[in-house]
Amino acid sequence: MPTVRFRDRTIDCSRGALLRTVLRDAGLTPHNGLADRLNCGGLGTCGTCAVGVEGATSDPTARERRRLDFPPHDPDDGLRLACQTRVRGDLDVTKHDGFWGQHVDEDEGEDEDED
Numbered sequence: 790m791p792t793v794r795f796r797d798r799t800i801d802c803s804r805g806a807l808l809r810t811v812l813r814d815a816g817l818t819p820h821n822g823l824a825d826r827l828n829c830g831g832l833g834t835c836g837t838c839a840v841g842v843e844g845a846t847s848d849p850t851a852r853e854r855r856r857l858d859f860p861p862h863d864p865d866d867g868l869r870l871a872c873q874t875r876v877r878g879d880l881d882v883t884k885h886d887g888f889w890g891q892h893v894d895e896d897e898g899e900d901e902d903e904d
Contacts, residue, residue, distance in 0.1 A: 790802070790803070790804070791803075791804055791845075791876050791877070791878050791879050791880065792879050792880075793808070793811050793812070793876060793879075793880045793882060794879075794880065794881045794882065795812060795817060795881075795882040795883075795884075796817060796884070798815065798817065800812070800815045800817075802876055803876075804876060804877060804878070805875050805876065805877070806875065806876050807831070807871075807872065807873075807874070807875060807876075808840070808842070808846070808869075808871040808872075808874040808875070808876055808880070808882065809831055809838055809870075809871040809872040809874075810831075811876060812871060812882075819838040819840055819871035819872075819882075819884060819890075820837050820838055820890075821837075821884065821886065821887065821888060821889075821890055822888065823888070824837035824838075824888050824889070829872075831872040832872070833850065833852040833853055833856060833870055833872055833873045834852070834856060835856075835889075836856045836857065836859070836861075836862055836870065836889050836891075837888065837889050837890065838870050838871040838872050838890070839857065839862060839868040839869065839870055839871075839885075839889055839890040839891060840868060840869060840870075840871050840882050840883060840884050840885075840890060841867065841868060841869075841882070841883035841884075841885065841893070842868075842869045842874060842880055842881070842882055842883075843880065843881040844877075844878055844879050844880035844881060845876075845877035845878030845879070845880070846869065846874050846875060846876065846877055846878075846880065847874060847875035847877060849869065849873070849874075850873045852873060853869065853870045853873040853874075856870060857869075857870065861887070861889050861891045862889065862891050863891070863893075866891070866893040867893075868885075868890070868891075868893065
């Protein structure tokens with residue numbers, strides 16, 4: 790049985806479960822602020838459930854790829870939509886700042902002293 794680690798919680802879930810459902814069933818949300826109420830309800834169209842994921846998941850769906858290729862998201866940030874991502878094994882999930890969770894640490898991996 791896979792485990793999902795999110796915001797200092799560990800949740801057991803079934804293999805193949807949707808990440809959004811796993812979080813919601815545990816009383817957690819993959820959304821920030823008002824996005825918890827203002828979202829597409831898991832249809833993969835709004836992008837507000839974008840999260841960083843480390844671990845075994847399903848491949849991105851076409852709908853997910855299209856949404857994450859559209860601003861304010863950047864396809865190079867490696868985010869996933871919780872509503873489109875199926876849990877295939879243990880996961881570490883991170884929610885970034887911003888309405889859509891789009892504020893991935895921009896200076897990660899960059900030199901600080903660029904002149």
